[in-house]
Amino acid sequence: MTEPLLSVRDLAVHFATKASWADRFKGNGGGSAVKALDGVHFHLREGETLGIVGESGCGKTTLARAVLGLVESSRGEIRYRGRELSKLGRGELHALRREVQMVFQDPLASLDPRMTAGDIVAEPLKTHEPRRSREEVRRKVRDMLAKVGLQPEMINRYPHEFSGGQCQRIGIARAMVLAPRLVVCDEPVSALDVSIQAQILRLLTELQRESGLSLLFISHDLSVVRTICHRVTVLYLGRVMESAPCDILYRRPRHPYTRALLSAVPVPDPRKERARRRILLKGELPSPWDPPSGCVFRTRCFMARPRCAADVPLWRSAGKDRGAACHFLPSS
Numbered sequence: 001m002t003e004p005l006l007s008v009r010d011l012a013v014h015f016a017t018k019a020s021w022a023d024r025f026k027g028n029g030g031g032s033a034v035k036a037l038d039g040v041h042f043h044l045r046e047g048e049t050l051g052i053v054g055e056s057g058c059g060k061t062t063l064a065r066a067v068l069g070l071v072e073s074s075r076g077e078i079r080y081r082g083r084e085l086s087k088l089g090r091g092e093l094h095a096l097r098r099e100v101q102m103v104f105q106d107p108l109a110s111l112d113p114r115m116t117a118g119d120i121v122a123e124p125l126k127t128h129e130p131r132r133s134r135e136e137v138r139r140k141v142r143d144m145l146a147k148v149g150l151q152p153e154m155i156n157r158y159p160h161e162f163s164g165g166q167c168q169r170i171g172i173a174r175a176m177v178l179a180p181r182l183v184v185c186d187e188p189v190s191a192l193d194v195s196i197q198a199q200i201l202r203l204l205t206e207l208q209r210e211s212g213l214s215l216l217f218i219s220h221d222l223s224v225v226r227t228i229c230h231r232v233t234v235l236y237l238g239r240v241m242e243s244a245p246c247d248i249l250y251r252r253p254r255h256p257y258t259r260a261l262l263s264a265v266p267v268p269d270p271r272k273e274r275a276r277r278r279i280l281l282k283g284e285l286p287s288p289w290d291p292p293s294g295c296v297f298r299t300r301c302f303m304a305r306p307r308c309a310a311d312v313p314l315w316r317s318a319g320k321d322r323g324a325a326c327h328f329l330p331s332s
Contacts, residue, residue, distance in 0.1 A: 003082050004043035005182060005214050006067065010076035013037040013062050013238075017289070034288045036062040038238040039076070041315075044182070049208065049215040051229035051246070053222055053261070057285050059238040060218045064186045067216065068102060069093060080182070098128045101175035105187040107167035111159040118155035121145065121173045128178060140177065148173045148203060165196035169203070176207060184216045189224060201228050222265050226250060231321055234258050237288060237296040240315075242324040255324040256303045295327070303328055 014033040037059045044050045052060050065071045067078060069085055078085045080096065088096065101124075104110035111120055121141045125132055132140070142152045148169040159167055168188060175183050185204070189197040205228060208215060219225050225232055226246060233243040234257060242255040253259045260279040267273040281300045286292055292299050298308035307327055317323040 002046075004079075005046050005048075005081060006044040006216070007079040008043070008067070008076070009041050009079075011037055011040040011063075011066060011073055011078060012075035013059075013066050013071055014074040032289055035238050035291060036288060037066065037073075038291075040235070040238070040240055041076075042233045042240070042243060044214050044216060046181075046214055047208070047212045048231070049217055049229045051225035051232040052216065052218045052235060053220060053225055053232060054235035055220060055285055057237075057288070058235040059288075060220075060235060061186055062238075063235070064102070064184050064216070064218055067184060068100060069096075098124070098178045099181045100184070101178065101180040101182070102184045102186065103168070103171050103175050103188045106191055107164050107171055108159055110171055111167055113159050116156050116158055117145065117150070117162070117170050118142075120159075120170055121177055124174060124178050141173075144173045144177045145170075147207075148176070149199075164192055165199065168192065168200055172200075172203065172207070176211075179211060180213060182214045182216065184218070186218045187220065188217075190219065190221065197224065198227075204228065222250075222261055234261070237286060237291055239296055240325060241297065244318075244322040248322060254318065254329050255326050256301050257297050258324075260302075295325075 013036045015036060016033050040059070040063060042050065052063060054060055062071060066073055073086065080100065083092075085093075085096075115123075118138070118141050121144055122137050125137050125140060142155060145155060146152060150166065150169055150173070154162075159170070162170065171188075188204075189200050192200065201224065204215065207213070215228075217225065217229055229246050231243065231245050232249045234241045234255065236257050241257045242249070242253065244254075249258065250262065253262055256279075260281050263277070263279040267276065279302065283300050286296065286299055292309070294310050295301070295304075295308045295313050298304040301308065305328070311327070313325045313327050315323055315325050316329060
């Protein structure tokens with residue numbers, strides 16, 4: 001088997017905080033640490049789309065930033081094409097930037113309001129391919145805008161003159177203009193209308209089919225993930241709860257958290273929607289400053305038992321690309 005394009009092993013990202021007045025009162029000199037990620041693992045193959053799902057605050061965006069090298073990891077390793085990112089020099093990291101790009105959540109906020117659409121898409125070319133002539137850059141930009149569904153005459157418009165969906169197309173064009181091998185999509189359709197979401201997802205799928213790129217698709221919407229991803233990894237409070245091929249995860253979820261998330265996805269058939277059993281999670285997501293002992297999900301889990309508070313559940317593999325972290329998993 002060939003080595004994955006991207007491999008993440010035992011990744012932890014902890015943010016140190018200053019000591020509060022309560023810590024100082026108790027005689028605690030140092031502050032605490034926010035465990036945004038704590039032992040995350042997954043792999044992504046060439047031409048594949050991996051979905052990273054979970055509630056707000058579970059560490060999805062921190063994971064994206066860590067993969068891109070924008071935040072420093074506290075433990076573990078991130079390997080891209082067999083090379084560990086933490087050991088790359090400045091020049092190697094610069095070369096890596098052209099192969100790994102990102103599409104952001106907020107289409108308008110991710111674009112510089114002072115730059116035209118043409119300048120925004122041309123910026124990566126000017127950075128990584130400075131020898132290109134002005135005419136070559138302009139031709140490449142026009143071709144890329146056309147590929148994402150925008151008219152050539154839009155090249156001189158500013159971001160505020162576009163709709164949200166059009167702004168996201170510009171963001172995708174900017175990410176794709178260097179022909180990257182990996183694109184990290186951080187909730188790229190969450191700010192868009194449902195009909196526009198479908199168009200953007202279809203565009204990403206077409207671009208992937210044409211170029212063979214890999215997508216790391218981050219979302220909290222399991223119905224969106226189902227339409228585009230080959231495999232899904234479920235995060236909760238910075239830890240991986242379950243990972244499986246998309247069709248298997250939706251048909252036979254094993255972890256109680258995954259089952260609860262799927263029960264919240266609406267079914268288009270009114271009769272089935274009324275008849276199906278919902279799993280309602282109690283309480284709010286615990287604070288990453290002070291996560292629960294043992295299994296971090298136990299405070300909201302409908303299957304929790306005394307052992308869950310004492311022991312951290314080990315990862316239990318269930319075949320190729322499938323596994324979960326729970327003491328009491330079903331047999332299938």
